[in-house]
Amino acid sequence: MSDKEFRKRNLILPIYLPSLLFEAALSALFPVLPVSATEYGFDLASAGAVITAAMLGTLLFEAPASLIVNRIGERASMLLASVVAAGFGVLGFLNLGYVALLIAAVGFGAMFSLFGLSRHSLLADLVPQDHRAKSMSLLGGSFRGGAALGPVLGSVFIANFGIESAYLVAAALCLLGGVSVLAVPAKKLSSSPSGQNGNIWEVAVRERSKLLTLGVASMIISAGRTIRMIGLPLLAIQLGIDAATSSFIFGFTGLIDFALFYASGLIMDRWGKFWSSVPTLIALGVSYLFAFLVTDLTSFWVLASATALANAASAGINMVLGADMAPEGSRSEFLAAFRMLTSGGVVAAPAAISGITALLGLPAALAITGLINFYGAFLFWRYLPLHAPDKHLGD
Known part of the structure; x- marks a missing residue:
């Protein structure tokens, strides 16, 4: 995209808002994952392993994520990650036990990887190099805003509806992020080379x-x-x-x-x-x-x-x-x-x-x-x- 065509405000719906919402979802989940594990009767080490599982899901899914982005493009990958991550949030809400909680954590981490890679690739394509630093610093700001928003929303729902409600909050935030991406016509968002x-x-x-x-x-x-x-x-x-x-x-x-x-x-x-x-x-x-x-x-x-x-x-x-x-x-x-x-x-x-x-x-x-x-x-x-x-x- 040329300098004349580029406007940072055009990145709000496809990039910044979904990133804030996805980061808020992750930040709403992280405090409750170990608490859920301890409620299943596991010790602190096993509870901490749930957080590690989410991080490993992010790390290990980077390679498959690149295949998905190349096959269906960045916009579709972000939509896919939003919907599937919401599904893993619902899995956590269903309170099916420690193994299901681990699967939800790994799956959410994996979708965070897919969302992050497709967003990074799309932003690299849409933003000219001389605007790239400020644009990506704004993206960093959206992460920080989401990291502050997620725990606050989660705590409000937990106080009123119980700890399982935090998983539904995360699922809803992911879906809202997908809606934000979907609001931008596909023709306005270029795709990666194959x-x-x-x-x-x-x-x-x-x-x-x-x-x-x-x-x-x-x-x-x-x-x-x-x-x-x-x-x-x-x-x-x-x-x-x-x-x-x-x-x-x-x-x-x-x-x-x-x-x-x-x-x-x-x-x-x-x-x-x-x-x-x-x-x-x-x-x-x-x-x-x-x-x-x-x-x-x-x-x-x-x-x-x-x-x-x-x-x-x-x-x-x-x-x-x-x-x-x-x-x-x-x-x-x-x-x-x-x-x-x-x-x-x-x-x-x-x-x-x-x-x-x-x-x-x-x-x-x-x-x-x-x-x-x-x-x-x-x-x-x-x-x-x-x-x-x-x-x-x-x-």
Whole structure:
């Protein structure tokens, strides 16, 4: 699409609103999945496994998702994901036991993968490169808005109708997202090429120089963000900060994250992806490395605020990077391989924090992940000019 034809408001119905609703559905489900498992009589480890199952569903479905997108196109894939995800929400509502709950979690995660890949591919196709960063930062903002909306809606329904109602809330949100996509005529949304340039594995091998450098860097930034959501609550517990206070702190830092997400797009469009990625990883690395200095409520406030600012500065970076590196004719296959890496970072982060904490303690676990973030910053510094130059900056 040319610059003259492009308008960000044209992305509201097919991209931004469905993304907000789908993220809200996922965020409404995540708090209740482990609670449902414990109500079936399972211990905390088994309850936590339900969340892991949803994450694995997302990770493992990236390859099949690329085949579906190539076969039926992005718009149809988003509609399919919305309807099937709603079905898995209904399955959770039916209260059929732990196995059914696991199936619902895996299935919902898989549909989140299909929806995310088709949305990413469609946005890459519709948005010119010099508008891409701001557009994808707005997409990041829709994620943050959905993440705030979902738990609020879920809690209202749970308080009035019981925990099972959260699954119907998630199903309804998914269907509303599908309606939003359906409201845009198919002729206004282009489809991906049919993928004649190889399957996901062939494309991954052909594009391995990108995936093993900037793909790994994106995996590290995804893991760094996830560690922020896991490690800091654990640190609050270790410091003896009560639940109400820590919730208030995380709510405040969440507002920082949401308020500044668009700044990342402005930074990328004006100065390039380097200034969104490298400073973020350095800031996260320094924050985690010196977490052992956090000994009281004030220093915890500083740490939480610093990581929120760092996270906000990189909103949309992975989506922009994936779109910029994706080769013509193999876009969905490349994005699927790229998203497998970023999803892998999200899945690996909790296991890494748990394992290192058990061996060396939480401050050491955070410090080690901080050093890994520095390596990610190096990868971005070294390989962005080679594999994903900001061509529009030279215009």
